[in-house]
Amino acid sequence: MEPPTQSALQWLRHFPKGHVLACAALAAIVTLALVLAPDDATSTAMSTRALALPSPEQLSPANDTLADDAPFDTPTAAVATASFGPDWHDLTVQSGDTLSALLQSIGVSISDVHRLVTADERLKALTRLRVGDVVRAALNDDGQLVAVEYRLSQLKSLSAEHDGEQWEVTEHERQYDRQIRYAEATITDSLFMSGHRAGMTDNLIMQFANIFAWDVDFALDIREGDTFRVMFEELYVDGEKVGTGNILRAEFLHRGKHLTALRYDADNGQGRYLDDRGNALRRAFIRTPVEFARISSRFNPGRRHPILNTLRAHRGVDYAAPTGTPIRATGDGRVEFVGSKNGYGNTVVIKHGQQYSTLYAHMSRFAGGLRSGQQVRQGQTIGYVGMTGLATGPHLHYEFHVNGSHRDPLTVQLPMAQGISSQERPAFLARAEALKQQMDMHRHAFAFARNEP
Template structure:
């Protein structure tokens, strides 16, 4: 429990001594709540809510492993690295790379032949990595009585150890990864100017603030939508090795108040191993897209970069899909987002462009007119009618011209992989709701402790 004390202790230290007693009482409460399993729940379930799922591709610190027990353990290697028993300790030599050294040169200085070096680095992909070793880094080698290289070990990162041993002609390689100690931290802030400045003021790194912006990026435009007085609360992990902070892990839960809207997000790992941020009801924070933004329709022209334009009568890439439909047929927003353009744009005629999250935009052209309330800055929900099929601009008949862009690049709306946003499966929802509730009460208690510690009421 020491880490939770220190997490709040850090908060408490910022405030006058007179408040420490009260803070202490609250800290104890937080610790106790986190420690005592609620009735009917096993301890391992509880621990799991405080730890992180296994690493996913989005992790800032790739290769992180986590275990459900790590909170209770010191930051020691979980798999003890076996000493190669066949090698007496004194045979190990540590080699440190100096500027200008090559792996081959360095090994040869220590009596390893060029042939042996060649066999070593081609003996296993993990041994090939050794050729990337940089000045200041070191590794250990062991030579047998005949001066032949027969074992080697190095640390590709602070948490990894690679051990290699020559077994006859072949190099056998074992890799071990030790765990970070993860501490749950809390930060809150009110935005005066920008999210990043508020993040800094709250003691958050830019990495953490980016995570926060990405989680809520489908609902909040952090450039346009932010108002003075918007605020946030974040529960996140700090990572430690050997008692030293080495970085941040993931945001576990976050709340955001934006212009009167209150958004919440909880990190959840499904049984299949996917991690996702979900709202309090278990819906994904990332929003899905519908493939076809207009019903009762047929495709009249596909995505085709070499199409001959029917009016211009020359080759002009068709970077979208045309859906022929009766004039006046409602056009739906393909996903939740914000209108960033609504007006006339050359050959497109009446156009609406919607921004979805940070990466995606959709465009709807040749509209007869816009739906009520659709203007730059309007927020739209998936399936909401944004306008009506028409033939404004360069069009031979009524149709919707629909484009889908990912990071500014046109993609075929029919084949582009769309972000999955299923939310939690029904059979995992009860577990999610329990976890979300716990994370929420942790946030609330951290927040109350910080507020009380900073108020002058007592």
Template sequence: MGESKEIARVARKQAMRRKAQRRHSHFYERCAHWSFGCHGEAEPIRWHRERWMLAGTALLITALSGFIIPVWASAMRPDTVSTAHAMLPLALPRAAPETTHIPTVEDWHIVQVQPGQTLSDIFQGQGLSLTDLQHVVDQAGDTKALHNIRPGQEFDFLLGSDGSLKGIRFDKDEASRTVMRFDGDKAIVTAQTREVERREHVAHGTIDSSLFAAGSKAGMSTQMVLKLAELFKYDIDFVQDLREGDSFTVIYDDVYRDGAYLHEGEIVAAEFVNQGDRYTAYRFKKDDGSYGWFSEDGRPIQKSFLRIPVDFTRISSQFSAARMHPILGLMRAHQGVDYAAPTGTPIHAAGDGVVKFKGWMNGYGNFVIIQHNGSISTAYGHMSKFADERVGQHVSQGSVIGYVGMTGLATGPHLHYEFRVNNVQRDPQKVTLPKPEPLPGAQLAKFKAQVVQPQLARLKTLDANIKLARAGGNKRNDD
């Protein structure tokens, strides 16, 4: 069986060979002599044309292979792209120190003083005791900031987790702040300096209805207008003497602390023209460190006597040698001036002096007499009640000595005011008041050189500019 399969396979191969030879007979005829077989007797190799062609072709293929294959391999290799590398700085974390200190934000409680509050009220409002308050007062020493607190003043408290007092801050004055820190009974007190500056302003006004309206139009606050009136109250009665067309020019300042507005400052220089009369005031620091206001000739603005010792609404009765008494119905002299004012209005001492009489006087009701010097005295009648001054006590100009009322023979609340010279009544509105003494020689020269000359030059320049502006405005109106 196996022999028959082998015979069949050999027959198939021979048949396939014969078929190939018949199909490619022309090739075999041409290349039969190329055989390298060892059939028969070997003939010596002769290089015919075909053999040279075959050898040349082989050499050519070999040479081309040596050149083309490397080039093709290089072409097929992906291009190497040079990538540009940017150098970026990397912030490497710093090595942490052995101990990291984290600052502690202190929680200070800021308390602003309200009207009517006392320092004990403020401490108790923070849950602190009077012992804490006494401890602070003892450590602070003699400071007015704690003994004379005022509305708007600030106190800063630093409290512990248990509510105990760890620190307190308060303004000692405008330019410094006191800081206290407590560690049990131990206290550390330090002072902090604060930057204070004054910024000047200039205002000019002309009276057309009232001083306050003119001041407001000029950009002044109510408080600054009151300061202006306070300066010139010794020379000008702002209720009766003010006239339309009167004018003023004021140089004043505001106070700033640490760059923030703190409060209104003071009038530096001022000029007031009333019914054609010119009055001036200049602020000057005296040799003793105190400040005062002086006229151009160096005399204090504050006169020896107030022209009017009460804020009144109207004059209800003038000084007169003979008038009909409103209650008695008789003609008799009225040897003083009656200033009508609401009951309870404060009455001020017209000048420095000593209380000579305090009590009831027929017709005058509650009555006070103040002796100012050997020849001049003032008298005040119809008071509703007295102040705390006693007979023989010295009083200063402007101090409150009583309050307006209608005790004695009076038909309404008013102050009856008398000015007496050697016990003879004079008209308070017309009597020539003694002029105060000017500054001493050296201070007067300093005042005129450092204050009057530069400030007067500024006031004159302002007045000239204002007149020029008015003239220009009138010219345009005429055109």
């Protein structure tokens, strides 16, 4: 099967109407609550220290102390230490304000404003102010503008100081504060609704479905009583929740199977999900190279060719789709051929390791810059549906070859993606164990909280 895409939200939302009543009745007996058990906000090194049940103070992120030292964290401190220094002004942008208007209101001349914004390319950001933005400006005893601070985004800010000769610009980038959260629910209707009641966002539910999509068909396979558990990150800035981070570990108890997944970030920063022993959860190939497409003809070795009107083996799958529909590489690999191939028209062949290759034909055009020898990633767009070569209408002709012979792409056994490498294994196993312990503690805390009156 394929990993869910945008359409997945629709099927996750979908559930039989009769389940509405059942769901209401079950709501009373199934408790789906989000256990908030803050842990050390660490993003890379995972803490394994013992986890106590959260106290009410711990539950409020507003009480967390934030270690970031971005200039906007401590405006009062800046003023306090400025008794012998410049005089700071916080200028809030109102509708219709410009930087000149703001700075002129504290006595800065137009020519000084001009000198500021032309001193450095990065200071151009000051000319694109939005209503509600705050520009901090400092004047010296002579009323000269000597420093400016401006927040570009949640995490980025800019400061500039005049050293008497010129403006020195510094960019500051801070990190999110990450809090680890845990949610658990037993499915009574759909994954989507149960997840929502457990306090999970759409984003988290989609992450969860994507992680296990290779093993579970979330549209058809979900059973009442299936249970999921997730440990994930929430992102904070200045004590305010601003979003959901990654799922760190997930468990799915599904029809008697206990599936687990944990996130592992490689040295290159790329994260992927593996089981506790380091096996990949995803397969080396996705089943379908076209999204939202309708299969118009199946693998059929004895079909009469519509144009040549001869009996020709049809050695692939045809996916009818509008001209221009993106075609994606079904696995990581190296482009072996890009060009025109007789009846195939515009064709791409990708080699995946020693045994496997895939072929995509009748393209209207190739993805920009695609060339032979190039590495492509699974899911990467390599071209667009068309009807070049011998084709009666726009469609993709897709072939899957194992050791040089054709296999039915719809039924061929797809190999698993590569698991953890032997060099990474020791670090991986240590992390897997730490995450498992941490999650177990959250789970026990959750069960304990649920059984309390």
